[in-house]
Amino acid sequence: MAxxxxxxxxxxxxxxxxxxxTCPPGVIRFADHLNAMGYxxxxxxxxxxxxxxxxxxxxxxxxxxxxxxxxxxxxxAERRILEAV
Numbered sequence: 001m002a003x004x005x006x007x008x009x010x011x012x013x014x015x016x017x018x019x020x021x022t023c024p025p026g027v028i029r030f031a032d033h034l035n036a037m038g039y040x041x042x043x044x045x046x047x048x049x050x051x052x053x054x055x056x057x058x059x060x061x062x063x064x065x066x067x068x069x070x071x072x073x074x075x076x077a078e079r080r081i082l083e084a085v
C-alpha cells in the first residue's frame with residue numbers, strides 16, 4: 001500500500017473542511033488553535049501512518065494550502081519488483 005503525508009500551511013487555511021470531508025482514510029481534522037486570520041485550520045492527525053498521499057485533499061483545497069508528499073519504495077522493494085518482471 002502506498003504511503004505519504006501532507007503538510008498544511010496553517011496561515012493560509014480558512015477551515016473550510018473540504019479536505020476533511022474528502023480524505024479517504026480520515027486523517028485530517030481541525031486544529032485546536034486559531035491561525036493569524038482567526039480561522040481554525042485543518043491539520044494532519046495520522047499516528048498510524050494511514051495517509052496514502054492520494055492528493056485528494058490538495059485537489060479540493062481552494063486556497064492551495066496543502067502540499068502532498070509520497071513515500072518512495074525502498075531499494076529492496078524496487079529490486080523485488082524488477083526481479084518479478
